[in-house]
Amino acid sequence: MSPEHRYAWTGATLLGALAIPPLRSALEASMSLHMLVQIPLLAAAGALLARALPARALAFLAACNERGIPGIVLALGISSYWMIPRALDAVLASGTAELLKFVSLPLLVGLPLALSWPRLGPIAKGFVAANWIPMLAVVGWLYLESPVRLCNYYLVDQQVAAGNLLVKLSILLAALWLATLFWRPALWTGAAATR
Numbered sequence: 001m002s003p004e005h006r007y008a009w010t011g012a013t014l015l016g017a018l019a020i021p022p023l024r025s026a027l028e029a030s031m032s033l034h035m036l037v038q039i040p041l042l043a044a045a046g047a048l049l050a051r052a053l054p055a056r057a058l059a060f061l062a063a064c065n066e067r068g069i070p071g072i073v074l075a076l077g078i079s080s081y082w083m084i085p086r087a088l089d090a091v092l093a094s095g096t097a098e099l100l101k102f103v104s105l106p107l108l109v110g111l112p113l114a115l116s117w118p119r120l121g122p123i124a125k126g127f128v129a130a131n132w133i134p135m136l137a138v139v140g141w142l143y144l145e146s147p148v149r150l151c152n153y154y155l156v157d158q159q160v161a162a163g164n165l166l167v168k169l170s171i172l173l174a175a176l177w178l179a180t181l182f183w184r185p186a187l188w189t190g191a192a193a194t195r
Helices: 003-019 021-028 031-050 055-063 066-081 085-093 095-119 122-145 156-183
Strands: none
Touching: 003 021, 003 031, 003 095, 021 031, 031 085, 031 095, 031 156, 055 095, 066 095, 066 122, 085 095, 122 156
C-alpha cells in the first residue's frame, strides 16, 4: 500500500469511527471531550486526507492558496466558530448541524491547515501561533468566569472543566511553541520553501 493510500485509509477510518453513534454520543456527552477530543480528531482526519490528495488536486489548491494564507484564515475562522457555545448546542439539537460539523472540520479546518502550514513563512507562523494560543486561553477564561451557563446542553460544572482544560492547553501549547523556537527552529523557518 502506497503512503497516499495509507493516509487516505487512516483518515477515512478515523472519520468513520468518529461518526459511529455510540462513540459520537459518548464524546458529545461531555463538553471537554466534545471540544478537546472530537473536534481536533475531526480536523486531524482532514489533515490525513490532505496527504492523500492527487497531484492535480494539490496543484489546483496551491494555486488558490498563495503562501498558505487563505487556507490558514479559513481554518482559523471555521475552528473559531466551533468553539462558540451556541455551535456546540446546535450540534446536540440538530442533525443538520452535526452533519455540518462532520463536513466542515475535516474539509475546511484539517485539510487547509495541513496544506497551508508548510507554505507559511516564519513570521506568519509566529503570528498564527501568537494569536491562536491566547485565543484558547481567553475562551477558557470566559468559560470559567461566566456567571451563567453558556450551553443549554452542558451543565456549569462541565463548562468549568472545559474552561480549565482550555487554559491548561493554551499554557502547554505556548511552552511547546517556545521550546520549538529554540530546539527545533526548522519547524518555523525551513518549511517555507514550498510557496
